[in-house]
Amino acid sequence: xxxxxxxxxxxxxxxxxxxxxxxxxxxxxxxxxxxxxxxxxxxxxxxxxxxxxxxxxxxxxxxxxxxxxxxxxxxxxxxxxxxxxxxxxxxxxxxxxxxxxxxxxxxxxxxxxxxxxxxxxxxxxxxxxxxxxxxxxxxxxxxxxxxxxxxxxxxxxxxxxxxxxxxxxxxxxxxxxxxxxxxxxxxxxxxxxxxxxxxxxxxxxxxxxxxxxxxxxxxxxxxxxxxxxxxxxxxxxxxxxxxxxxxxxxxxxxxxxxxxxxxxxxxxxxxxxxxxxxxxxxxxxxxxxxxxxxxxxxxxxxxxxxxxxxxxxxxxxxxxxxxxxxxxxxxxxxxxxxxxxxxxxxxxxxxxxxxxxxxxxxxxxxxxxxxxxxxxxxxxxxxxxxxxxxxxxxxxxxxxxxx
Amino acid sequence: xxxxxxxxxxxxxxxxxxxxxxxxxxxxxxxxxxxxxxxxxxxxxxxxxxxxxxxxxxxxxxxxxxxxxxxxxxxxxxxxxxxxxxxxxxxxxxxxxxxxxxxxxxxxxxxxxxxxxxxxxxxxxxxxxxxxxxxxxxxxxxxxxxxxxxxxxxxxxxxxxxxxxxxxxxxxxxxxxxxxxxxxxxxxxxxxxxxxxxxxxxxxxx
Numbered sequence: 001x002x003x004x005x006x007x008x009x010x011x012x013x014x015x016x017x018x019x020x021x022x023x024x025x026x027x028x029x030x031x032x033x034x035x036x037x038x039x040x041x042x043x044x045x046x047x048x049x050x051x052x053x054x055x056x057x058x059x060x061x062x063x064x065x066x067x068x069x070x071x072x073x074x075x076x077x078x079x080x081x082x083x084x085x086x087x088x089x090x091x092x093x094x095x096x097x098x099x100x101x102x103x104x105x106x107x108x109x110x111x112x113x114x115x116x117x118x119x120x121x122x123x124x125x126x127x128x129x130x131x132x133x134x135x136x137x138x139x140x141x142x143x144x145x146x147x148x149x150x151x152x153x154x155x156x157x158x159x160x161x162x163x164x165x166x167x168x169x170x171x172x173x174x175x176x177x178x179x180x181x182x183x184x185x186x187x188x189x190x191x192x193x194x195x196x197x198x199x200x201x202x203x204x205x206x207x208x209x210x211x212x213x214x215x216x217x218x219x220x221x222x223x224x225x226x227x228x229x230x231x232x233x234x235x236x237x238x239x240x241x242x243x244x245x246x247x248x249x250x251x252x253x254x255x256x257x258x259x260x261x262x263x264x265x266x267x268x269x270x271x272x273x274x275x276x277x278x279x280x281x282x283x284x285x286x287x288x289x290x291x292x293x294x295x296x297x298x299x300x301x302x303x304x305x306x307x308x309x310x311x312x313x314x315x316x317x318x319x320x321x322x323x324x325x326x327x328x329x330x331x332x333x334x335x336x337x338x339x340x341x342x343x344x345x346x347x348x349x350x351x352x353x354x355x356x357x358x359x360x361x362x363x364x365x366x367x368x369x370x371x372x373x374x375x376x377x378x379x380x381x382x383x384x385x386x387x388x389x390x391x392x393x394x395x396x397x398x399x400x401x402x403x
Numbered sequence: 404x405x406x407x408x409x410x411x412x413x414x415x416x417x418x419x420x421x422x423x424x425x426x427x428x429x430x431x432x433x434x435x436x437x438x439x440x441x442x443x444x445x446x447x448x449x450x451x452x453x454x455x456x457x458x459x460x461x462x463x464x465x466x467x468x469x470x471x472x473x474x475x476x477x478x479x480x481x482x483x484x485x486x487x488x489x490x491x492x493x494x495x496x497x498x499x500x501x502x503x504x505x506x507x508x509x510x511x512x513x514x515x516x517x518x519x520x521x522x523x524x525x526x527x528x529x530x531x532x533x534x535x536x537x538x539x540x541x542x543x544x545x546x547x548x549x550x551x552x553x554x555x556x557x558x559x560x561x562x563x564x565x566x567x568x569x570x571x572x573x574x575x576x577x578x579x580x581x582x583x584x585x586x587x588x589x590x591x592x593x594x595x596x597x598x599x600x601x602x603x604x605x606x607x608x609x
Contacts, residue, residue: 319473
């Protein structure tokens, strides 16, 4: 591991963030010439306004929305917070829409991103009731439980489309339909789904949908929120007329223009990439299964993101695996508590019923447009060595039993 | 201070993590005089420490180990195994989590609990040696006491929580869930909280 020859670098953390697409990079560099404030009436301002609106058109079309239905925000987290916060706003009409003025409730799931879970917990402090629908061992929403929760009057449902850790994809169309039947509004956090799967808001009939540029080879610091025409809304950030008064603050023009280019490139590349990543995923899983004993894959065997592999190694701890792989030039992430700085391992794996010791030994590898089959061969080879070494050091591998 | 691509840990930690010393590869062959196991893989850390004792001088002749855990858990057991050798059993018994962290050039605060396990495992190994050699009077084994009866939370759980940053009763409850059912153990827990705070931290650190 210490040889001086140049180590191969393999980035397998595309679910955390992606490198900027070369075409997007070009667009950003060109756009840097244009500095005008898009709110200004003069020519430099109008120029940037035009570029932003062009990007909005592309971003909207990418999910089959109209440009008016898209607002640009600072991140996927902001988009999610904006929607969850609607539930405690007396003026926005979210609750009136569902006819539960006095008894407001939101439903979300146990495997959401922390930005949804913590925003929901904050709503709880403000007197909103929050229910969490559980998932099965593959990470799929428990439909019976969901149906039961929906029987109580609900203002808003927020369920993610694809999970960042295990890749499990939900049947959003069905979940959304069920929510609407009970008069609840429906939001989906599609940060991991948009750009990886075909997403069509008209087909889903979702009321709100969040996504982000940096997960699809765009820059960090820009997200988008789809708000269905006519759906209740109330701004989270106030004090400006930007985004038609729905999100104050001078637009991140570079980020938004780049976002437009990023979706344009996704449109061209994602179908072929989906096929390629599906094949790479099979290759990676087969390689791990063949070479490393005592492993378990987490997440849904079929309904899962093409580039995402989550696997637990018994007797090996996640942060240790991650750091040894890092020395070998391979970047992955882990659901182990040790790496997160908290005491608890991944809430997603725990929610799927994975025992704590298996969570601690879990690694997520997420592939993307630059991942090759040579990379996968290298990863399998390194990983096999690393796991062998970590198990050698581990107290668990020698079968110590203690109550 | 932090360089942009700097590790979470010190170079010393990195060195011990990458090149663990005194790893126990063949336990049967080692024929330990004393053996201690501490931790639980459910919590993410577990370690075994074994020692060989020079009976003439009452010093630790060899100290080997195995660890399931994060980088700092591995590095801290590794450095401990070097620190223990040559010390008398009494001296080795005094090694603390702070000594280990110091020898590693410091550890992130939330990681300190990992190194605390190393010294505990060593003490357990020394106690085991005393037990095997009929020196029961010397066994100081830190026996765990259940404080929160509802959830089986022990005094050592509370100790860990304090080491990991719990300073108030609420923070203690967040970390351990102690006293979140019937609440009868509150007074006991509060007393321990203050004791451990005083034991491990100076006034100005709290």
